[in-house]
Amino acid sequence: MYNIGGRFVLKPWYVRPRQMHKKPANLKILGHLLPESQPVRIKTMLFSLLLLFPSWGLADTVTLGSFYIPSLVESAQQGTFVEVARKVSAKAGYPAEIIFYPAQRTRDAFASGQLDGFFPALSQSLTQPHYASSSFALKRIYAFTRAGDDVITSLQDLRGKRIGYTLGFTYSESLLKVPEAEYQSTILEPQSVKKLLAGRIDVLLGDETSTLGAIRAQGAVHQIHYDPASPLDEHPIYFAFRNTPRGKKLAADFSVVIDAMKANGDLQQLLSLPAAVPAD
Template sequence: MRLLLCCLLLALCAPSLAEPWQVVGDKQFAPYSYVAPDDDAPLGLDVELVDAVLQAAGVDYHLRLYPWLRVKAMLERGEATMAFQFAGTPERRAQYRLVGPLRTGTTVFMTTSKTALEDWRQLSDLAPYRIGQVEGYAYETAFDRAELRRDAIAQTPRQLVAMLLAGRFDVIVGDRTQLLYFARELNAEQRVRVLPQPLVEMPRYVAFGQEDQQRADLFADALERLRSTGELEAIHRRWEH
């Protein structure tokens, strides 16, 4: 009877596990994930990393990019199998089953010549300034909990940089590579400066539902295989040039 019950459970589970994975990521997170202007095709470093790992895992999948708040909602509602790219904070670990890191990024503060701040040593040094951040993003636990004059009205990192240039904020926080990417895109690289001390070296993870151990393990195994063979590093190098 016990054997029969196990067989029935496996039979019920098999079709859902065989279905294509619905993989989603942030469509406005260049150069890590963004969409082509002509056909909405997913592009970016993280997109290539995720594609490589999923192909190595041998799974069938559909990968699409959406606004970040929708990405999180789709994963929470079970509409997505896997999502990327999540900061490795305790809060995110409590929400999702994180796998990785897929890569590591440097989170920094950016300002302009209009602000006298040259650097910071403790978070209280930032208290006099208006700090801009993207709505729904997690940065670093101590910073996220600090009593600071923060404003999360920006919907995307690109908008965040534009609002800094427009004088809406004194300081913004985000991934160093990304903030500089958008500053260059806006022809404003000479108008901004990154504070020397980073906030954190932040690992970025893919996320599954908390109960989705089997898929998480499958992705983790393929990720480690590609890391050990150097294939992930080769993708990184292509995006450095």
Template sequence: MPENRKIILILSILICLILLTIPNHGVAKEYTFVSLEFAPYSYCSNGTVKGLDVELLQECFRRMDEKLKIMLVPWKRALYMGMYGQADGVFSILLTPERNEKMFFSDPVRTELMTLYVRKDSKLVFNGDLDELKDFQLGVVRNFSYGNKVDNFVKNEISSGHIEVSVSPEMNITKLIRKRFDVMVGDKISTIGAIRKLGVAGQIRQLGEPVSSNNIYVAFSKELGHAGLRDRFNVALKSMRADGTWDRIINHYRELWDKQKDHLTNEVE
């Protein structure tokens, strides 16, 4: 081989090796995480996705120096996308054995209170024992988890025909008002907000104290091999708690809730 051709070949190989070591920022990975519209945790306002869980997720990914895309879709679809690799993960999610088989779960991001609701004129009382509700119709949302205590009760009662399933929290509230069932279960803060949004606060009351307090997580696709991404997320979440950012975001939404809470809970509780 002529000397000039050897030199050109060597230079070409060196250039290729150099290019391989340079990060290609033009094709940086964008991770897609999904959940449902579930104010105040995740909702769309003027074309922008906002909410408590949205801000926590965004801040973690900012610290990870990763691009994030958030989509709000029906809950059944969100679960399917996360469990079968059509999205990189799901947020605002409870841990169940079935979900744990398909996704890697983060450390707990926050907690929520599950509470029962009845129509305003209901004579039903509740002392915390779910077995007292066996003779009543209970309304739940399809594919929702309400924590082990409520989930196990629902599972045992499905065969009795005492469980009415809705496709969304709003539909569940509407069915309660229309007397399709006797008792509804839902996250306290989002349920009261949805009741207010639907304009039916004067028709529903809270039944007793919350039945459970549940951890809420971010789940990462096993199909896409995101164990490492989950681990990095946990590190970012831990740093947010350590430097006060987690408290700042939580307290911001708590203050917004407190501004509405008094007149809402007076009507609902």
């Protein structure tokens, strides 16, 4: 209510009293007292500093490429090897960004410098110089045969056989040049398993992870056997990093973590997979 010329007038409901603003305290940035009139300049300065020095506010992310392998790398988020990659990189202090490509595109992206590294890497499939971490798994190649057929435990046993293999796998030259053997390839492992079950091949060359995964998926664990104690070939699996100072440091840091996880059993636990029925 207002007193105007001796008359009392009600204050309109829509008239609001002037807001009383608190005076903001001066901001102390990097040890210097900055005037209150510079909030926009402060924000701009901090943003520019983060752009120039990203390590001040962001973790050092490592970009890793990978490709589809049944049960091991199902996508950028799923798979046994994906879990290993995320665990190892996190323990090493590098949050991982995993890029999921076809196999050849992954290797091309690595060679062109688009990726810090990739996995799973095998020395037989890489020709350019690179830094390798400690191995986190072994790729063992076995001869899978139908239950009831002879178990194959050596290269000599492959002579004269119809041998199936999957494109994209890494095999030693000796496995693909057995005298008197006939070779048949497929693009996907489930196709190779179907050919073995149908009797179109005598032997399937594969491993204890993706091959067994395809066998389990088809419910054929009791129809196919192999000798777990007699691999025909063996290759260390590791993380490959670029041939740069950063790549060298990444390989060293990843190796420290991998070696520690081997020693305490964490790595074996991550990699544990059920096997198919071995030979009697």
